[in-house]
Amino acid sequence: MFSNYQYTVTERFLRYAQIDTQSDPLSDTFPSTARQKNLGRLLVQELQAIGVTDAELDEHGYVYATIPANTDKPVPVICLCAHMDTSSDCSGANVKPIIHTKYDGSDIVLPDDPSQVIRAADHPYLQGKIGDDIITASGTTLLGADNKAGVAAIMDAAHFLIRHPGIRHGAIRILFTPDEEVGRGVEKLDMQKLGAQYGYTLDGGELGSLEDETFSADAARITIQGVGIHPGTAKGKLVSAIKIAAEIVAALPARPPRRPKPPKDAKVSFTRYVYREPWKARRSILLSVILLPRNWKRMSSCCAISWKQCCNATRRPAPPWR
Numbered sequence: 001m002f003s004n005y006q007y008t009v010t011e012r013f014l015r016y017a018q019i020d021t022q023s024d025p026l027s028d029t030f031p032s033t034a035r036q037k038n039l040g041r042l043l044v045q046e047l048q049a050i051g052v053t054d055a056e057l058d059e060h061g062y063v064y065a066t067i068p069a070n071t072d073k074p075v076p077v078i079c080l081c082a083h084m085d086t087s088s089d090c091s092g093a094n095v096k097p098i099i100h101t102k103y104d105g106s107d108i109v110l111p112d113d114p115s116q117v118i119r120a121a122d123h124p125y126l127q128g129k130i131g132d133d134i135i136t137a138s139g140t141t142l143l144g145a146d147n148k149a150g151v152a153a154i155m156d157a158a159h160f161l162i163r164h165p166g167i168r169h170g171a172i173r174i175l176f177t178p179d180e181e182v183g184r185g186v187e188k189l190d191m192q193k194l195g196a197q198y199g200y201t202l203d204g205g206e207l208g209s210l211e212d213e214t215f216s217a218d219a220a221r222i223t224i225q226g227v228g229i230h231p232g233t234a235k236g237k238l239v240s241a242i243k244i245a246a247e248i249v250a251a252l253p254a255r256p257p258r259r260p261k262p263p264k265d266a267k268v269s270f271t272r273y274v275y276r277e278p279w280k281a282r283r284s285i286l287l288s289v290i291l292l293p294r295n296w297k298r299m300s301s302c303c304a305i306s307w308k309q310c311c312n313a314t315r316r317p318a319p320p321w322r
């Protein structure tokens with residue numbers, strides 16, 4: 001069955017990666033950027049073409065679709081979920097994915113900016129991929145594997161199941177969401193309409209890994225107003241907003257307390273990512289405090305390569321979880 005199947009995941013991924021779906025943390029609209037719907041529209045067309053007839057893109061940018069049940073057994077409805085947007089921290093326009101066939105274990109130099117090198121020594125994970133094909137960006141943009149790899153995997157799974165009706169299964173709901181990278185991905189989600197009892201988000205790390213809990217993270221925005229005054233008469237009067245901010249940051253626990261577990265009857269959970277605001281250090285500053293999730297290292301592992309490339313490219317400091 002598998003040996004005869006022509007996988008479509010790679011060509012799908014290459015196609016989706018070239019569609020700019022960056023979300024915008026500063027936008028008040030939903031979805032935060034209209035361009036995310038461009039991928040949504042394509043996914044609906046492709047789902048309908050393979051026979052998933054109820055595929056639809058709603059006004060908020062969610063794609064809902066169903067692979068109908070082909071068994072009479074009373075089995076739960078499950079959901080396969082992935083987000084369509086990409087991070088706002090690095091350009092998602094004009095992405096040129098490159099396939100490095102039969103990876104030989106050496107450093108990978110990205111051609112559009114040869115200073116961008118994915119070093120095997122920095123990514124021990126790559127040693128387990130020798131002989132495999134590896135897809136990277138070209139050096140000036142993100143790749144968008146987070147999470148178009150998940151989108152492509154779900155699309156190929158749908159294609160496979162439709163082509164192989166002998167595989168018995170219950171109803172499978174497909175959900176593609178916008179704005180996950182800006183922490184708003186489930187804001188307008190209609191859980192009633194989704195109608196799934198269990199959900200799997202394909203947005204993770206290594207092949208075969210499964211995470212059975214997720215986190216809640218939140219952000220607080222604090223504006224600190226200092227007191228500016230001429231240095232000649234400043235003694236006892238000048239108040240540095242930056243110093244107050246430093247005191248607040250220093251008072252935060254290095255290891256946040258364990259978050260409470262979700263209620264036992266929570267059936268579907270979705271990841272929400274944290275994001276940072278830039279520091280603005282003048283007389284008054286805007287301070288964004290991020291409460292890092294307890295298992296933040298694991299949760300961000302899927303972004304490892306793209307984050308590094310992204311931060312190098314833009315000369316910004318690495319995010320705190322790298």
Ligand SMILES: [Zn+2]
Pocket residue numbers: 083146147180203
């Ligand atoms: Zn993701």
